[in-house]
Each structure stands twice: as C-alpha cells, then as structure tokens.
Amino acid sequence: MTATPKPATAATAATASKAPTDRTRIRRIAENADYQRDTLHAVLDAAYVCHVAFVDDKGTHCIPTACWREGEHLYIHGSNGGRLIKLLAKGTQACVTVTHIDGLVLARSAFHHSMNYRSAMVYGQFEKVDDKAAALDAFMRHLAPGREQQARPGSSKELAATTVMRISLAEAACKVRSGGPNDDTDDLHLPVWAGVLPLASLRLAPVPDALCSVPAPDYVQNWAN
Numbered sequence: 001m002t003a004t005p006k007p008a009t010a011a012t013a014a015t016a017s018k019a020p021t022d023r024t025r026i027r028r029i030a031e032n033a034d035y036q037r038d039t040l041h042a043v044l045d046a047a048y049v050c051h052v053a054f055v056d057d058k059g060t061h062c063i064p065t066a067c068w069r070e071g072e073h074l075y076i077h078g079s080n081g082g083r084l085i086k087l088l089a090k091g092t093q094a095c096v097t098v099t100h101i102d103g104l105v106l107a108r109s110a111f112h113h114s115m116n117y118r119s120a121m122v123y124g125q126f127e128k129v130d131d132k133a134a135a136l137d138a139f140m141r142h143l144a145p146g147r148e149q150q151a152r153p154g155s156s157k158e159l160a161a162t163t164v165m166r167i168s169l170a171e172a173a174c175k176v177r178s179g180g181p182n183d184d185t186d187d188l189h190l191p192v193w194a195g196v197l198p199l200a201s202l203r204l205a206p207v208p209d210a211l212c213s214v215p216a217p218d219y220v221q222n223w224a225n
C-alpha cells in the first residue's frame, strides 16, 4: 500500500527478461509478464501483506501475513508455535503472492472486463533467519522509517518466542496489467461507457493513542501527505 501507488512499468518484449523456471513462465497473456528485479522489488515493497500458500496433511492453505523485503529475500515472522512457522521451518514448499489492484477496467462487452494490477508470485522454501533483531528492525523500517530507533527493542523473551523466516526471490514472476479495455473492434460503436475506474489505497490522518502525549515524529506527520 502506498499513498499514491504507481503502477509498475508495463512489460514489453523489450523490457521483460526471461522466466527463471518453467513454472514461473507466464503463458496466459504473456505480454503482461515481467521478470525484471526492479518490478519484483517494487511490487513487494509496496506491500505490507503477502499470502503464503502451502500444503499439509489437512489440505491446501493460503495464509495472509505481514511481510517485508530485504535484498533478494522476502521476510515474514510469527510465533514459534504457529502452524505456518512450524511447517515452513520443516522446509515445506511454499508459494507466496502479493497483489495490488490499480483499477477496474470496464469494457463495452461483459467478457472483456478486466482489472489493472501488479502481482507477484514467489516459489521456494523458507529458511530461518538467525539475526532476528536486525530483521525485525528492517520490518519496523518498512512500516515507518526511523521507528526502529524509537520503539522499545524486542526483549530476549519476545525474540525467543518469535521466528523470522525468509524466502529467496530467485524463483519469482510478476504480472502487470495497465491501460484501458481491449474491446473487440465490432463492439467499439456500442453506446456503453468504457474506461477505467482507478483504485488506490489511501493514507488517512493518523489517530494518536489516547495515552500518547509524545509529539508526532516526521513519519507520522507526513503519513497522509
């Protein structure tokens, strides 16, 4: 989420590089594929939440959880006792997705309606992160740059109860759609409104806690600007 999300550059044959693996090769509407690192980083950095899909003995699950990126890894954290963390720590295969919707695309025909979006899929196994304090500082920075120097750091008890995990971005794909409807030529004369209804996440005015008497730091004052 950003105040004014900018759609990542649409992929073209000239800009999109190759899929890292066969399972990340986008076949459906391949012109929307984008394997550039900059696009992947931008899609992940604009997210506060990812969805982690995995299979266990009860079936297939897809769990939303907070995320942040550092370099060529996407990070998550959770309680040591949580199912997600316990399974991922065993080396379970996972697929992580992030999606941003930029608009509803209204075409002249029902079947050509679409959405503008930026999405990413990352495949692989998570690994435990040893330096949990540093990783969680990076999480704080992702939420609000500078906050990691202000908030009380995790105690040894809090850190001991928490697992930080990361997945490599080596096997990932992005798909990006932007622009207006792709109507059939025969439909262009139809007297139906066509175009895009843009969508964005909005930053609203901060709401101080009732017991907070501390002046708002820059990242709070600038939140909704």
Ligand SMILES: Cc1cc2nc3c(=O)[nH]c(=O)nc-3n(C[C@H](O)[C@H](O)[C@H](O)COP(=O)(O)OP(=O)(O)OC[C@H]3O[C@@H](n4cnc5c(N)ncnc54)[C@H](O)[C@@H]3O)c2cc1C
Binding pocket: 023, 024, 025, 026, 027, 028, 029, 099, 100, 101, 115, 116, 117, 118, 119, 120, 121, 173, 174, 175
């Ligand atoms: C907001 C939104 C709305 C959508 N609505 C629809 C819809 O209504 N109907 C529909 O059929 N599709 C929709 N899509 C597209 C959908 O995500 C798939 O791309 C599409 O269904 C084709 O899937 P596939 O497995 O057949 O594609 P394939 O091209 O066969 O997929 C091959 C590989 O490409 C990668 N890939 C596929 N899709 C994505 C993606 N979106 N982002 C990143 N990597 C990807 C994966 O690694 C996958 O294994 C939507 C996408 C978004 C983000």
